Structure formats: structure tokens, C-alpha cells
Amino acid sequence: xxxxxxxxxxxxxxxxxxxxxxxxxxxxxxxxxxxxxxxxxxxxxxxxxxxxxxxxxxxxxxxxxxxxxxxxxxxxxxxxxxxxxxxxxxxxxxxxxxxxxxxxxxxxxxxxxxxxxxxxxxxxxxxxxxxxxxxxxxxxxxxxxxxxxxxxxxxxxxxxxxxxxxxxxxxxxxxxxxxxxxxx
Numbered sequence: 001x002x003x004x005x006x007x008x009x010x011x012x013x014x015x016x017x018x019x020x021x022x023x024x025x026x027x028x029x030x031x032x033x034x035x036x037x038x039x040x041x042x043x044x045x046x047x048x049x050x051x052x053x054x055x056x057x058x059x060x061x062x063x064x065x066x067x068x069x070x071x072x073x074x075x076x077x078x079x080x081x082x083x084x085x086x087x088x089x090x091x092x093x094x095x096x097x098x099x100x101x102x103x104x105x106x107x108x109x110x111x112x113x114x115x116x117x118x119x120x121x122x123x124x125x126x127x128x129x130x131x132x133x134x135x136x137x138x139x140x141x142x143x144x145x146x147x148x149x150x151x152x153x154x155x156x157x158x159x160x161x162x163x164x165x166x167x168x169x170x171x172x173x174x175x176x177x178x179x180x181x182x183x184x
Contacts, residue, residue, distance in 0.1 A: 011114060012091040015064075016181065017057045018173070019081075019098040020130040021073050024142070024153050025051025050150045054157065055081040057096065058130050060174035063166030065133070069154055075106035086112035099128065129173035136172055137161060 035041035055078070056067040066088050070077045085094065094115045098104050100122055111117060125131045141160035147153045 009113070011093045013093070014095060015059055015089060015092045016061065016095045016178070017059045017064075017066075017085075017097070018128050018130050019055070019057040019096050020128055020134070021053050021055050021101075022134040023051045023053055024138075024157055025150065050153075052150060052154060053077070056130055056133070057081075057085055057094075058133055058169060058173050060129050060170065060178045063169035063173075065161065065164075065169055067161065069157075073101070073103060075103040075109045078103050078106075079108075079110045082110070082112055082115055086114055090114065097128070099125070129175060129178065133169065133172055137164075140164075 052069050053071065053073050054067055054069050056065060058065050066085050068081050068084050070080065082096075085096075092114065095118060096115055097118045097120055100119050103109065104117070104119065120127050137157065137160050141156045145156070147156065
């Protein structure tokens with residue numbers, strides 16, 4: 001028994017993260033905007049069904065955000081995301097909270113040794129702070145915009161998330177019940 005304990009890798013830290021996927025694409029989502037009095041605003045509109053899935057994980061305590069742009073939402077792509085997340089935080093144990101999508105619980109899902117999955121209760125997106133972060137990213141960079149290509153969508157996403165300081169991510173995602181979780 002002692003030999004098994006000695007062979008386990010030691011980690012420097014434990015990191016709480018929340019994970020979700022979101023589709024970003026070329027379908028315009030019209031939103032309210034300013035216009036002069038008694039003038040109806042003109043908003044560009046486009047219905048091109050091209051999109052990419054962005055897998056993201058946020059650490060509300062310090063505002064770290066890891067993401068990958070992938071083609072599909074399935075266990076193969078989720079495995080790729082988890083491998084990338086594990087590599088990025090290789091010296092830490094990651095407690096990853098996520099929803100109950102079928103590919104999050106698939107038998108073919110490969111979970112790296114430094115990641116522990118915890119599923120949120122069914123039908124509770126309001127418990128996942130990444131959902132609010134997605135909404136904020138859409139509001140900042142995608143409101144009433146038309147994109148010439150899917151690459152322009154990804155470029156805009158990168159621009160928005162890279163311009164967002166960790167302090168903003170913390171203010172959006174570090175809710176009281178998360179901030180008050182104390183280590184055991």
C-alpha cells in the first residue's frame with residue numbers, strides 16, 4: 001500500500017474550474033442599440049449557418065480562462081480539450097465542474113490523471129459561471145455584427161477574450177458561494 005502512495009504524483013495546487021461549450025458563428029443575434037430620438041435603428045442581419053464550438057474552462061478565484069476552438073461537441077473532442085487543460089495546468093489537480101451532457105459522461109471519454117470531474121445538477125445552467133462569461137463575450141464582441149467568414153468570428157472571439165483582464169473575469173464568475181468555498 002505504501003508503494004502505491006509513493007508512486008502518486010505530487011501536485012503543487014488544487015484549482016476549481018467550471019467548464020462549458022458554446023457555439024460562435026455567423027448567425028447575427030440582433031440586440032437593442034442607441035438611435036437618435038424618433039429614428040428607428042438599422043441593425044445588420046445575417047443567417048449563415050456556420051459556427052465553431054468553443055470549449056472553455058474558467059477558474060473564478062483567479063480569473064484564469066482556458067479555451068479551445070473545436071469542430072464538434074462529442075467525447076472525442078472533449079477528450080482533446082481535457083488533454084489540453086491538463087497540459088496547461090500540469091502541476092495542479094483540477095476540480096472540474098461541468099454539466100451532464102452525454103459526452104461529459106461517456107465511457108469513451110479519457111480523463112487525465114490530474115482532473116477530477118464533478119457534474120452539476122441536471123438543468124441548472126445558472127450554476128455554471130462560464131454561461132455568464134459566454135453571454136458577456138457575446139455582448140462585448142458580437143452584438144449587431146456581421147462576419148465575412150468563420151475565421152473572422154474566431155478572430156473576434158480571441159480579441160475579446162484576450163482583451164478581458166482577469167479582474168473582469170473574476171467579477172463576472174466569482175460568485176459568493178464559489179468565493180466562500182474553503183479548502184478542506
